[in-house]
Amino acid sequence: MNPDTLLAIDIHTHLETSCRNPFDNYGEEYDRAADKYFKSSRRPTIDETVAYYRQQNIGFVNFTVDAESQLGRRRISNEEIAEAALANPDIMIAFGSIDPHKGKMGAREARRLVQDLDVRGFKFHPTVQGFEPADKMAWPLYEVINEHKLPAIFHSGHSGIGSGMRGGGGLRLQYSNPMLLEDVAINFPDMQIVIAHPSWPWQDEALSLALHKPNIWIDLSGWSPKYFPPQLVQYANTLLKDRVLFGSDFPLISPDRWMKDFEEAGFKDAVKPLILKDNAVRLLGLRSGGTAAATAAPPAVPPPAAPAQP
Ligand SMILES: [Zn+2]
16 A cells, blocks of 8 residues: 555545355344334445445555354454455455454464455444453453454444444443543553544543553544534644544545535644544555555465355
């Protein structure tokens, strides 16, 4: 990926439909509740996502959420995403997602994804995966991420998943309080922790933590910038201008809509390019002219054959 020629880098996009696994309808009620909450049921395939971002000339980080333990539902494979990134290195970067309940087995998978498939970071969703971020259960996984000095994006704040379901679908919002990341940041100081989204109802906790711990970043995904809390814009313009990142949460919000609203949300002109691209270039270790700073091993697995639609 050559950052010079890209308009922006979107650090936060999801793959929510697989072209490899047969569709697993177990737990489909979570999808229907989310469709209702987000007023959308759009779930583009990986090829559609790549084509869209290439047309927009926006680089993107893509991942799934492995929550097999709490939801009982088969995940989308990390390989599907990693191999798409290897096939489209001009525009796409893969992050992995491993359910922390997988313990050491999950840590082995993480190591393999980084070493063999050029995965450049990981995504966690404490509410949907059902774990407290500092739970020792997740430490073998964090050790791998810390060792490779990689970013880890953690969902924070309210979640649309489970919203409106009986008992909130059993999902705990409290696990996504960003202050729970403090012990993780202390024990894994080389892991670059990205607090995803405006962290409402804990926005001030996120800002305080980022001010205090240099390995904490904030991504601005999931909300239109029109609705950002004023203190988030204020700190992004000043003390945190080097650690705030553009993310959309695609397909929930499209990057073109996000960027349009961003123009009018009170960000300083001098800070906008940092948020849209420069900070992500540093976080991801990208180099001007192309290729990542880290040299990745060639793919161990050949690219997928023609996928079957779910
Ligand atoms: Zn997300």
